[in-house]
Amino acid sequence: MTSAPASTDLPLWDAPVADGPLEATVEVPGSKSLTNRALVLAALADGPGTLRGALRSRDADLMIAALRSLGATVTEGEAPSTLHVTPGPVTGSTSIDCGLAGTVMRFLPPVAALADGDVRFDGDPEARVRPMQPVLAGLHGLGVRVTGEGDEAGATVPSHLPFTVHGRGHVAGGSVDIDASGSSQFVSALLLAAPRFDRPLTLRHIGTTLPSLPHIEMTVAALREVGVAVDDSRDGIWQVTPGPIAARDLRVEPDLSNAAPFLAAALVAGGTVRVPGWPTSTTQPGAMVPELLERMGGTASLDDGVLSVRGTGEIHGIDVDLRAGGELAPTFAVLAALADSPTRLRGIAHLRGHETDRLAALAAEITRLGGRCEETRDGLVITPRPLHGGVFRTYADHRMATSAALLGLRVPDVQVENVATTAKTLPGFDGIWARMLGRGTEDQD
Template structure:
């Protein structure tokens, strides 16, 4: 990705002025449901043998795109107050799927579309057309599904020629670029005639907790999954039970709010925090303690207290790359250097997050250097300026965190946070109030 290091003066007029904290915090922040869980639950409910209900499901751009994609395939997804009620049906084509910039839609829905009885065309935002898709598409082809490329092979747009069934069997996938390649195939695998045996062949497997999340949800829905061999998963053919489920809060979306307590001091509480979870954001309390916070879990309320000082750390974020932009912003405000490792796969997310973080921290006067698999961030005095977000919600929230301690920071296109956090600005300003 090419990053423009020129001053972002042209973006000031439509940029959000990130508020600077006026003192220590004392705030309770209600975080909406997990995007990762919501979209997995939606796919499983669409493939189930009876209707299901999702309580506390996230309503954001990514989840609305998923719901609409499933509706396009013939599934009923109805609003019932704050819930979603999903009534599965025979999957149909032809259909047009708008993936937006949602990795879960572009990678979870093609295996579902292979079960439809007609062609299903996939496309998305301009930024989505550079996100890799080849591992999923090649796996489907190996399982006997016809996939037609319309532009660059292995990228959007493409058409899955659904034939009403998939034979299933054994397939190899290099998921070094994203754990979503594994999860997308596993979610639909039990509906394949022979089930699915999937073997990961790549040198690294990022975000393993997200695969563990997928496996846990499948088992909870009555699907037999064998993951006893490392990097191999066997999903037996069978039914998926329709369920009434409650979605956990999105723990990764809680990260910028919890980190704020370290930046300016004080206390931030997040209710609904689970005692155990498969979400990668569940690693946050331990990480924040390494960086100088004190944390406690009282019932389901996570409390983070900071003294307005941040310690630099050496962290392997291989299992929780999605919180890396927030931790990088926190590290730019630390009292010593930080090294973030194990996150080379972030180059293939909504944007090249490593290049973007390096550029934007540098733009504000900091020092952030890319390594082969991460970043080295050396704190320097920061100054105001406009943070570019590259249509990436986590770049926007990182910019807001930098602005807490740096007057004059503006965040371009803060509305991109609607991807997973529809009222981020209101929540952020409410925390400071």
């Protein structure tokens, strides 16, 4: 039985059903989070640098274009994933298209504050509802003028795109308090530019929760790797000392969060899926994936840098706090809808401010296909029920699309709205998914 199609003018992709147990090796492109942090630091460095294995996706390409407009030179090497970055003076009198990339809209306003003129920021319609106030309030506290448009034209600090950062060629530095309860990116944004401030930056988080702490730890590690002194010895307080940012030749790790739906496919269809290049130590939140998959019924092993996940088709519900890895929630919510017992995902209230309100979106789409998924104050409760096919809307959110594909491995007639939105972080996802199933590229749309 197939539900009535959801109303959509966007293209629909027929999610392929697995014919049997999988036996696949999936090469996952570089980490978006690491790529875009490394690009920012390379553009502010004391000399030319190179990124190898960098992700090339819409988010990364938007970051490249933005850094070029701010004065850096970014060129491709022998492969598109090799990027040579030559810093230049940070220049203003330009505009930046953020698309739907949180790392662009949040990481670059502090860089733009170093420019010698105005820098206007705007993005996709969906980006205009994503919260921006904490990082802009932090800049305001450091003496940087930021002005909004439309309804926010008279606001002391704008809350959303579009806005203009009025750069004066330098940022004084100092102490500032922000509430980063909505996104760890607000902290990372200020830390990444702080080595170029005139004086040390002392940044305090004053909110009640701090989501995705591993992403802040990733930022701190990236800064230390290029010679920047960062003191994070006190909870919720970071101090960055101004100084040179060393140019590097850096290899980017695979994106472990993008690997999650492929590895989870082994639990849904049975069989084994392998991802090469899995690091033994990492700051990526996706490092949680193997343990979580084992808790849900799979087995995982790491051998010579290849992570293998095996499944039997049995999936068990779990109760887990995903505060440190909220980006994994769509994958595990869909797994939970196919499990043999209920699941509770906690600590992810901040997902309401991502590409879409991911909690509402997951509850709506799992329910649309016959499941039971209920929002809580800080997460989701998923109670397994028999599922049926239908349109799974994605809300221009790449992780909604990859999760829908995972559901379609077991549930016939799932149609994924606008699977091309996966290009945000994983270009060619539908082809990679088809090859995992041993089908070449015939399932591409």
